[in-house]
Amino acid sequence: MTDHYCVFGHPVNHSKSPMIHAAFAEQTGEDLEYSAIEAPLEDFAGAWKRFVAQGGKGANVTVPFKEDAFRLCDSLSDRARRAKAVNTLILETDGPTQNGRIRGDNTDGLGLTRDLAHHRVTVEGARILVLGAGGAVRGVLEPLLQARPKALFIANRTPEKAVQLAEDFRDLGEIAGGGYAEVEGRFDLVINGTSASLGGTLPPLAETVFAPGATAYDMLYGAEPTVFLRWAARQGARPLDGLGMLVEQAAVSFQLWRGKRPDTQVVRERLRQLLDEG
């Protein structure tokens, strides 16, 4: 019998997740359908309930519902609990005690670290600057710190949020936070986790922020490099966008649902090709 999965978002018609999961299913021989559902802004829980009533087995969750999804869960992975955000819902149906319980996970961070590994970007021992202190950044801090960077600084437009985030993750490694004016020195890896690129805005950074051989990573992706990546390339940094992160986080979700790890390389290439074709 065909199992049903979906991505919930608002808006969601731009989502590449149905295409990614269809490719994973075909590749692994899993019998599943994956759709995109625009949930009403004020009733995410209702949308999930209706989906389950129609046979839904699990879902991805994107903007703006990751915190609603977090509140809906009966149990959480450690990384989702720390992130206070869930991007993967799993309906647990095995065993009499689990029937219908909702488990939440957050695969964004592993998606990022797998993508960095794919591009051979070394996190261990690196000086990392993370821009932004929203849901996406909260989701990636644990796996980044577990990869043991030398130091990690979070810079945010609203400095208090960065300070609080650093406080929340302090037990995992050398981490501090503040405003852009407090960014000091050069970094081996600068990750843009703000939504500034969406509006074509550049976070206020000094041109000297990149160490020699540094990588600039924008979680956003598109047919054209973002304004941040274009600027970073002009400063000599290696630009990488978030397309690989998207595919890798999807692969982790797929494995959580189906127990099979798909090959991401072919899907990355296909998606890039589709983006280039417009």
Ligand SMILES: NC(=O)c1ccc[n+]([C@@H]2O[C@H](COP(=O)([O-])OP(=O)(O)OC[C@H]3O[C@@H](n4cnc5c(N)ncnc54)[C@H](OP(=O)(O)O)[C@@H]3O)[C@@H](O)[C@H]2O)c1
């Ligand atoms: N590739 C992937 O798989 C993936 C996964 C998740 C997210 N993302 C991307 O990551 C980005 C952030 O998502 P999110 O869910 O974390 O959003 P969010 O929770 O709304 O957080 C937005 C962050 O961006 C900052 N910001 C917004 N406009 C800014 C500007 N003009 N200048 C400087 N900072 C600005 C905000 O600062 P304040 O706190 O001061 O408001 C906040 O820190 C989005 O572009 C999203 O598409 C990609």
